Amino acid sequence: MTTAPSKAGRNLPAAIAVGVALGALVIASLLLVPMVWFGIVGAAMAIATWEVSTRLRESDILVPRIPLLLGGQAIIWLGWPYGTSGVLGGFAATVLVCMVWRLLDQGLNKAPQNYLRDVSITVFVAAWVPLLASFATLMVTHDGGAKWVFVFMLGVVCSDVGGYAAGVLFGKHPMVPAISPKKSWEGLAGSLVFAIIGSLLTVTLILDANPFIGVLLGVVLVVTGTLGDLIESQVKRDLGIKDMGTKLPGHGGIMDRLDSLLPSAFVTWLVLTALL
Incomplete structure (x- = not known):
């Protein structure tokens, strides 16, 4: 017998079980061997890129899947030895290879068919998935970087939990019904309350930093998430x-689980790098 989705549109027991399992994997890797985080993020980005490229191809948008997958790994892994320079170099190389790949894929003797559209969407996917994800791995290269990742992940979880709980219990005013009918202003308020409290506590207790940094981080995590x-x-x-x-x-x-994590990884890295 299948479990009916909750008011927020999820199979709640399954969602909780998956969330706990993923959280345990992250915690174990960061506590035991922090650099294993690169492998976890790299694997997740490969699957997410495959999902997105498959959906695009089903709509006849021919993104170059092979160079996008390999380039995504380069973007992630080059951050280990070379930091942001490696990430930027990997992204530029991925874009260039994808442009040439799509050009050769359609044949040089044929009239262009949706070349600009396909290449533009390919660049979007490369920026959306592996480039934003690379900032989650860049965090762990800092001294005490595993703590940065904990603060990042706990802040996003608090935002998600607060938004979900407030949306289910009090949600009456849709925020953007044309795009996401289940999102409500009440849910956004819940996200703000939980994320600010959670980030304030984690920044203060885990990073031993100014609590105002936690408040700022909580707000920007809700916005970007x-x-x-x-x-x-x-x-x-x-x-x-x-x-x-x-x-x-x-x-x-x-990818449906990473949608809020990807931009949040960048802003967490940005805030903590700038203020710590």
Whole structure:
């Protein structure tokens, strides 16, 4: 017998089980061997890129999947020895190879067919998935970087939990019904309360830093997380699909779980790098 989705549209027991399992994997890797985080992020980005590229190809948008997958790994892994310079170099090389790949794929003796559209969307995917994810791995290269990742992940979790709980219990006023009907202003308020409290505590207790940094981080995590979720919802609406994949029960695909994490990784890295 299948479990009916909750008011927020999820299979709640399955979603909780998957979330706990993923959280345990992250915690174990960061506590035992922090650099294993590169492998976890790299694997997740490969699956997410495959999901997105598959959905795009189903809509006849021919993104060059092989160089996008390999380039995504280069973007992630070059951050280990070379930091932001390695990430930027990997991204530039990926874009260049994808441009040439798509050019040769259609044949040099044929009239161009959607070349500009396909290449533009390919660059978007490379920036959206592996480039933003690389900032989650760059965090762990800092001294005490595992603590940065904990602060990042706990802040996003607090935002998600607060938004979900407030949305289910009090949600009456849709925020952007044309893009995401289940998002409400009450849910956004819940996200703000939980994320600010959670980030304030983690920044103070884990990083031993100024609590005002935690307040700032909590606010920006809610803003970027919400916008990240809306961006993926808009992409899915453009493609006429509900989920990017089906690999995570209660969540959809890997990319459906990463939509708020990807931009949040960048802003966490930015805030902590600038202020710490």
